[in-house]
Amino acid sequence: MPELPEVETVVRALVKQELVGCSVKRVWVGSKQLRRPWRKPWSASLTNAKVAAVRRRGKWIVVELADGGRLVVHLGMSGQFTVTADREEPDHLHIRFDLDNGRQLRFRDPRRFGSVELFPDDDTARKYLDGKLGPEPFDVDPVYFRAAVGKTSRPLKAILLDQRVVAGVGNIYADESSFRARLHPQREGASLTLGEVDRLREAIKKVLNEAIAYGGSSIDEGFIGGRFQDEFRVYGRTGKPCPACAAAIEVVRVAGRSSHYCPRCQPARRRAKPQAAKKH
DNA sequence: CTGTAATCCTGCGAGC
DNA sequence: TGCTCGCAGGATTACA
Numbered sequence: 001m002p003e004l005p006e007v008e009t010v011v012r013a014l015v016k017q018e019l020v021g022c023s024v025k026r027v028w029v030g031s032k033q034l035r036r037p038w039r040k041p042w043s044a045s046l047t048n049a050k051v052a053a054v055r056r057r058g059k060w061i062v063v064e065l066a067d068g069g070r071l072v073v074h075l076g077m078s079g080q081f082t083v084t085a086d087r088e089e090p091d092h093l094h095i096r097f098d099l100d101n102g103r104q105l106r107f108r109d110p111r112r113f114g115s116v117e118l119f120p121d122d123d124t125a126r127k128y129l130d131g132k133l134g135p136e137p138f139d140v141d142p143v144y145f146r147a148a149v150g151k152t153s154r155p156l157k158a159i160l161l162d163q164r165v166v167a168g169v170g171n172i173y174a175d176e177s178s179f180r181a182r183l184h185p186q187r188e189g190a191s192l193t194l195g196e197v198d199r200l201r202e203a204i205k206k207v208l209n210e211a212i213a214y215g216g217s218s219i220d221e222g223f224i225g226g227r228f229q230d231e232f233r234v235y236g237r238t239g240k241p242c243p244a245c246a247a248a249i250e251v252v253r254v255a256g257r258s259s260h261y262c263p264r265c266q267p268a269r270r271r272a273k274p275q276a277a278k279k280h
Numbered sequence: 281c282t283g284t285a286a287t288c289c290t291g292c293g294a295g296c
Numbered sequence: 297t298g299c300t301c302g303c304a305g306g307a308t309t310a311c312a
């Protein structure tokens with residue numbers, strides 16, 4: 001389920017469940033492989049580890065341990081990372097941390113595209129993430145973003161999905177952001193005007209903030225919170241009327257992903273400037 | 281540098 | 297009801 005708003009929701013839920021301050025009494029790890037490369041940190045180093053903080057970076061969750069260790073988690077497509085008092089073991093459970101308050105911190109992931117890695121200190125973890133992630137969408141420098149979008153011939157959709165440009169946007173929010181900025185997903189980055197790039201940057205911020213306020217989108221049931229899927233304007237709405245102009249939403253494959261857009265609000269080519277009467 | 285496709289997995293809905 | 301097919305929130309790699 002997880003793009004930035006969903007991951008943020010998960011992090012907030014963990015904090016709310018008072019994970020911070022808990023100690024790990026015991027760790028259980030299943031035998032099935034998660035996404036490679038797979039590091040094997042599940043040894044004594046996690047026993048008795050105390051959780052000092054939980055934060056998010058892009059679509060990644062970082063559990064900060066008091067001894068400096070950093071548990072870095074990615075939910076992939078179907079991952080769940082939850083604290084529960086439930087004793088019943090669900091299917092597709094891969095890691096279970098027994099906490100000192102009797103609860104369990106669980107990593108469950110049917111599709112196993114997720115990953116959980118342990119780094120010895122904050123510096124290593126940050127370097128790992130910063131190596132693959134661009135800035136958080138909420139503090140993207142406008143000058144940087146204009147340059148990043150303007151220098152490439154890639155389609156807008158590919159730029160938005162590229163975590164090195166901006167971290168945290170996935171397929172849903174890429175489509176929703178493009179719609180709100182009134183930009184076609186296949187527009188070449190370099191073809192955008194500075195105004196359009198700025199509009200896009202603002203749209204991303206707005207959509208993500210809105211989605212976080214809604215508790216993210218839940219497409220799978222069983223996911224905590226999440227009502228933003230009722231607010232989708234284009235994603236998954238193929239054939240349905242555009243909320244702005246009632247034209248039928250279309251879907252096209254861009255950068256290997258389904259991309260939903262309104263053909264009228266998001267024209268493939270920039271609308272020609274209305275021809276001002278030529279003056280002499 | 282591009283862009284595209286395949287890959288890793290399971291589950292679910294559509295269509296027959 | 298049961299089967300097959302295609303597609304799904306992501307990231308990475310290989311290849312043209």
